Amino acid sequence: MEQSIRTQPPGPRRRPPGSGAAEAAVPGQSGPPESRLRTASGGRAGPPVQQLLQRLLTARRARGGSGRPARLTAVGTGVAAMAGTLAAAGVDRLLFGGLGVLFGLGYLVVCFQLAVRVRYPDLAAAPICGPIAFAAALVLLQPVSAQGVTGQVVALAGGLALRAGWLFTGTGLAAAIVAARHLAQRRRHRARERAS
Missing domain, CATH: 1.20.5 (Single alpha-helices involved in coiled-coils or other helix-helix interfaces)
Incomplete structure (x- = not known):
């Protein structure tokens, strides 16, 4: 007895972990700690x-x-493509004075999101709406030196030619994701038919 008292440090004795917390969790209730918690x-x-x-x-x-994420209809895909691409183009022009790498990266993100979020019946809308939004962003936000319709057409053709890599990469990404989703849906449909 004296040996145990000598080895104990001064102060209150420590309780085993969990014993005091379980008893104080729900005061006034009887029964084991598990039922009180x-x-x-x-x-x-x-x-x-x-x-x-x-x-x-x-x-x-x-x-x-x-x-699951919200699925876009064909109209919603077009609106989202236009809004996202114009936003990326506007930020790029505001920060850097033209349409460059930021615009291209924003277009890739928009194409990926469109292909992932479009509904199954409207899968074809994703690879179609992306390039249309890309061209609209060039027409509306690309700096143009020439005036008139001819100047706009020449500027659009030049802008598309200079940024063809971004355009084809984003459109190809959307088309690949849409094709993969279509094939996966067909396999699921066939598996359900075999099971039934």
Whole structure:
């Protein structure tokens, strides 16, 4: 007895971990600590962040929401392509005075997002809307020295020729993703037919 008292440091004695927290979690309730830590839904009580996430997931399931991204229709794909490409072109012209690398990278991001988010019945809209938005951005935001319709056409042709790499890369990326999605959907459809 004296030996144990001598080896203990001065101050209050330490309790085993978990014993005090479990007893103080729900005061006034009897029973083992495991039963006292149960929540109203029947699950274990966790940190406040976990409880908040659980509530959000439960509310989302109750509303019928899924984790999938919102799918674009053909019209929505055109609007998104125009808005994204014009935004990238506007930022590039504002920062650097012309349409360069930032515009090309923005076009690639827009084409990728269009191909990933378009609905299955409207898959063809993604590789079509991208180049149209690219040409519209050149017409509206490219600096043009010549005036008139002829000057606009020549400037558009020159802009398309100078940026053909970005145009073909973005359009090819969208077409490849759309083709892969189409093939995957056909395989799923065939697998369902065989199963039925």
